[in-house]
Amino acid sequence: MRVHIDQEKCCGAGSCVLSAPEVFDQREEDGIVVLLDAAPPAELHDAVREAAAICPAAAITVEQVERV
Amino acid sequence: MTTVEPIDVENGAGSVEALGTAGTAGAVGNSGTIENTSAIGNTSTIGNTSTISSTHRPGTTHATSDPGSAPLASESGLVVPVGRGDGCPFDPPAGVERVRREQPVARVTLWDGSSCWMVTRHQDVRAVLGDPRFSADATRPGFPFLTAGGREIVANNPTFLRMDDPEHARLRRMLTADFMVKKVEAMRPEVQRIADELLDRMTDGRSAADLVAEFALPLPSLVICLLLGVPYEDHEFFQQRSGILLSLRSRPEDIRTAQQELHAYLVRLAGSKRERPDDAIVSRLVARGELDDDEIASMGRLLLVAGHETTANMTALSTLALLRNPGQMARLRNDPSLIKGAVEELLRYLTIVHNGLPRIATEDVTLGGVTIRAGEGVLCTLNSANRDDEVFPGGDALDVGRDARRHVAFGFGVHQCLGQPLARVELQIALETLLRRLPDLRLDVAFEEIRFRHDMGVYGVYALPVAW
Numbered sequence: 001m002r003v004h005i006d007q008e009k010c011c012g013a014g015s016c017v018l019s020a021p022e023v024f025d026q027r028e029e030d031g032i033v034v035l036l037d038a039a040p041p042a043e044l045h046d047a048v049r050e051a052a053a054i055c056p057a058a059a060i061t062v063e064q065v066e067r068v
Numbered sequence: 069m070t071t072v073e074p075i076d077v078e079n080g081a082g083s084v085e086a087l088g089t090a091g092t093a094g095a096v097g098n099s100g101t102i103e104n105t106s107a108i109g110n111t112s113t114i115g116n117t118s119t120i121s122s123t124h125r126p127g128t129t130h131a132t133s134d135p136g137s138a139p140l141a142s143e144s145g146l147v148v149p150v151g152r153g154d155g156c157p158f159d160p161p162a163g164v165e166r167v168r169r170e171q172p173v174a175r176v177t178l179w180d181g182s183s184c185w186m187v188t189r190h191q192d193v194r195a196v197l198g199d200p201r202f203s204a205d206a207t208r209p210g211f212p213f214l215t216a217g218g219r220e221i222v223a224n225n226p227t228f229l230r231m232d233d234p235e236h237a238r239l240r241r242m243l244t245a246d247f248m249v250k251k252v253e254a255m256r257p258e259v260q261r262i263a264d265e266l267l268d269r270m271t272d273g274r275s276a277a278d279l280v281a282e283f284a285l286p287l288p289s290l291v292i293c294l295l296l297g298v299p300y301e302d303h304e305f306f307q308q309r310s311g312i313l314l315s316l317r318s319r320p321e322d323i324r325t326a327q328q329e330l331h332a333y334l335v336r337l338a339g340s341k342r343e344r345p346d347d348a349i350v351s352r353l354v355a356r357g358e359l360d361d362d363e364i365a366s367m368g369r370l371l372l373v374a375g376h377e378t379t380a381n382m383t384a385l386s387t388l389a390l391l392r393n394p395g396q397m398a399r400l401r402n403d404p405s406l407i408k409g410a411v412e413e414l415l416r417y418l419t420i421v422h423n424g425l426p427r428i429a430t431e432d433v434t435l436g437g438v439t440i441r442a443g444e445g446v447l448c449t450l451n452s453a454n455r456d457d458e459v460f461p462g463g464d465a466l467d468v469g470r471d472a473r474r475h476v477a478f479g480f481g482v483h484q485c486l487g488q489p490l491a492r493v494e495l496q497i498a499l500e501t502l503l504r505r506l507p508d509l510r511l512d513v514a515f516e517e518i519r520f521r522h523d524m525g526v527y528g529v530y531a532l533p534v535a536w
Contacts, residue, residue, distance in 0.1 A: 011237070011482040012244030014489045031244030054473055056484035058198060
């Protein structure tokens with residue numbers, strides 16, 4: 001899994017941090033999303049997908065990467 | 069609060085568009101304790117207490133047809149705000165639920181005889197609120213207002229709740245750091261202390277009280293005052309004014325007066341922070357130097373109203389819903405680790421922003437098989453979306469074990485409640501503390517005697533007499 005964020009779109013609601021705190025954080029100065037782990041381990045994939053689904057600003061996209 | 073982008077103070081009978089509450093951890097940590105605020109004991113309840121008629125339907129007749137409008141098939145016959153009638157007071161109005169099942173994107177009639185669209189399904193509500201082609205700018209001609217008073221509110225000093233990006237984002241980002249998850253999590257000990265002190269006082273030598281006046285309202289009110297740097301001893305003043313702003317029954321002239329008084333109060337407060345700065349939000353906005361005092365006062369009004377009305381009503385209504393669902397209450401009491409999920413479920417089930425969030429299309433958009441034309445208004449009903457069976461099977465039942473995280477009780481899109489992390493912490497602490505400390509908590513009146521806030525922009529109960 002490869003995670004992308006768009007800090008321009010982010011509105012700082014923080015729901016991603018509640019869903020997957022290992023992967024998302026918020027910038028000190030304005031609460032905008034920060035990506036902690038762009039390739040999270042498998043056990044976090046469900047939480048990351050949930051974070052993307054509930055992001056109100058569509059600022060998180062998740063790409064499935066095929067392993068070769 | 070709620071921070072709604074909170075209370076849609078802007079739409080009068082508002083939609084607390086989701087702000088929650090706000091604030092810096094630091095501000096809370098060092099400021100006033102309950103001891104300093106003498107009036108906590110018996111504050112009046114939120115808003116006016118005029119009689120409530122659940123069948124109140126302003127402007128029922130003469131649905132003026134709207135030019136160039138929708139196909140006849142989508143005319144629902146529904147007049148908004150929609151009354152609940154005799155239905156369960158926790159459920160969305162039957163008329164709205166009927167529309168969700170039969171015509172998910174429907175034409176409805178507003179109080180003034182004009183018409184707009186109502187969007188009721190979960191996926192459609194998210195689609196509209198998440199789409200920048202639907203504007204929140206209430207100065208656009210054709211913007212749907214729920215009341216005449218709502219139109220009055222946006223006439224002066226609009227907040228970013230009723231703006232679009234990029235201006236909305238510029239202003240909102242001045243506040244987002246104050247409500248970010250880690251700041252709010254750091255406030256837990258302070259919120260817990262306030263909750264415990266309020267319950268100490270409420271239960272001292274007594275066995276019954278009004279939970280709204282003595283716990284549900286003062287808790288978020290104290291917290292938002294600390295965050296903003298507003299003196300809590302002024303709470304009767306601002307709670308009375310915010311009650312007027314949020315009432316669907318307020319006359320436009322009363323809305324104007326209440327808004328002016330609140331605005332003048334906050335302009336004076338901004339001035340006083342310039343003289344004697346502190347580390348709370350209003351003072352920091354002043355120090356930032358990017359906003360004039362009118363703009364700071366508008367922002368302060370949004371946070372102040374949204375910051376206490378929303379969470380206060382969610383706390384009281386959640387308590388009532390649990391008392392009416394004793395099996396769920398017992399489950400939560402026996403397993404406090406359920407509290408976070410239970411709060412999400414209560415947010416979903418109760419959805420206190422019970423009138424639709426207003427938007428206006430800036431382009432033609434096809435949704436649910438109909439075309440919404442540029443310039444047409446849309447109301448997105450969060451309460452019906454949160455009962456949508458396709459997302460929440462069996463959604464008419466309260467189930468504290470449900471995964472309800474996809475609810476839209478805080479709205480959706482870039483205007484989603486700014487204060488939601490704080491609202492969550494306050495609700496988790498308030499409900500957990502209440503259930504733990506009052507094992508025999510019960511209603512002190514018949515359920516039928518409870519007066520619900522049908523006539524307010526933020527739903528809830530006017531009072532909740534309980535015993536323990």
